Amino acid sequence: MTIRAALIGFGYAGKTFHAPLINATHGLELAVVASSDAAKVHAVLAGVVVEPDPLAAIARADIDLVVIATPNPSHAPLARAAIAAGKAVVVDKPMALDLAEARELVALAKAANVPLWVFHNRxxxxxxxxxxxxxxxxxxxxxxxxxxxxxxxxxxxxxxxxxxxxxxxxxxxxxxxxxxxxxxxxxxxxxxxxxxxxxxxxxxxxxxxxxxxxxxxxxxxxxxxxxxxxxxxxxxxxxxxxxxxxxxxxxxxxxxxxxxxxxxxxxxxxxxxxxxxxxxxxxxxxxxxxxxQSLFYHTLVQSLAHVGIGPIRPIEALATTxxxxxxxxxxxxxxxxxxxxxxxxxxxxxxx
Missing domain, CATH: 3.30.360.10 (Dihydrodipicolinate Reductase; domain 2)
Structure with a gap:
């Protein structure tokens, strides 16, 4: 099974780290990028679908995994939306702006039975x-x-x-x-x-x-x-x-x-x-x-195939926060x- 990913954001983190690491991971497909600059995305990823609206990208029925690589203040709101949509979620670090916001994400993901990981690639x-x-x-x-x-x-x-x-x-x-x-x-x-x-x-x-x-x-x-x-x-x-x-x-x-x-x-x-x-x-x-660093996504794929717990446990990301x-x-x-x-x-x- 191929896991179809939507990358939310195509700034430095999205373009430099997430897109190439996702594309190099067997079992993952970067299918959608949420960006207001389609030309910038297509100059690097010619065949990918570009959605100008992040929420529209998250809501797509053909997406299994949402990767959030936007400015820090938007991490938690977009993660909430992805969890509500029932999608597995990767949030670039930091997980949230504060501990209370991070706790909320962990609780929401647990209640929805949705995998939640933070991109501690280092x-x-x-x-x-x-x-x-x-x-x-x-x-x-x-x-x-x-x-x-x-x-x-x-x-x-x-x-x-x-x-x-x-x-x-x-x-x-x-x-x-x-x-x-x-x-x-x-x-x-x-x-x-x-x-x-x-x-x-x-x-x-x-x-x-x-x-x-x-x-x-x-x-x-x-x-x-x-x-x-x-x-x-x-x-x-x-x-x-x-x-x-x-x-x-x-x-x-x-x-x-x-x-x-x-x-x-x-x-x-x-x-x-x-x-x-x-x-x-x-x-x-x-x-x-x-x-x-591609082992982050390799381990994620294994986890979604029920072969492991994934790259970063939510409680570890919470402790870091x-x-x-x-x-x-x-x-x-x-x-x-x-x-x-x-x-x-x-x-x-x-x-x-």
């Missing part, structure tokens, strides 16, 4: 997979310090919704969900979150620098994103009781997609930058694990914040 990045494997293999002993950076050098503010003032904008809402999801995937829920945000570029109307610390009993996870980093920040730095690991360069899949490569190309996901392990016995390189929101509250009030998950949600999260 779980399948080469850099993260390499670092996580080293941790899982015990090469660092007990981890005490985990540092994860998504840094850019974009000194000039661009006129786009991500950098304008308003709900869902700013570097933390853009990159924070990736950083948090990866950290929680390795270490679980933190006890507290402490954060500082800033607007550093001239004319910046939204957060463009974020420094967040996830506090565990002994471990500290530092999550950082900035827009004035021309070089010098490793992607990951991890210190433990047995040694330290540094992964300097980031995964290349986004760059490969921009170059026109897809998961069907031989070079897809290859990462020539090794991680470097430092121990009392010496220093040596660890070859980077191959990345493959809770930590993202806790960081925002901490940055606003200058205090550490406990993620506001209920006891039942914490128990559900722990059942991994």
């Amino acid at each position: 779980r399948w990045d080469s850099d993260f997979l390499t670092v996580r494997q080293a941790i899982d293999d015990g090469l660092l002993g007990t981890v005490a310090h985990f540092e994860s950076h998504f840094d850019r050098f974009r000194p000039h503010v661009r006129d786009r919704w991500r950098e304008n003032a308003g709900p869902g904008s700013g570097v933390w809402q853009d990159l924070g969900p990736h950083l948090v999801d990866q950290a929680l995937h390795v270490f679980g829920l933190p006890d507290r979150v402490t954060a500082s945000f800033a607007r550093q570029r001239p004319g910046s109307a939204a957060t463009d620098w974020a420094h967040v610390v996830l506090e565990y009993p002994q471990l500290r996870c530092i999550l950082h994103a900035g827009m004035l980093v021309a070089g010098g920040s490793p992607r990951f730095v991890v210190h433990g009781t047995a040694g330290s690991l540094i992964k300097t360069l980031p995964d290349r899949q986004e760059a490969q997609l921009l170059e026109g490569l897809t998961p069907r190309d031989e070079a897809w996901g290859l990462d020539a930058d090794p991680a470097v392990l430092h121990t009392p016995q010496g220093t040596h390189a660890i070859a980077a694990t191959r990345g493959d 809770a930590v993202v929101e806790a960081a925002e509250l901490s940055a606003n009030n200058g205090k550490s914040v406990i993620p506001a998950l209920t006891g039942a949600e914490r128990e559900s999260y722990a059942l991994q």
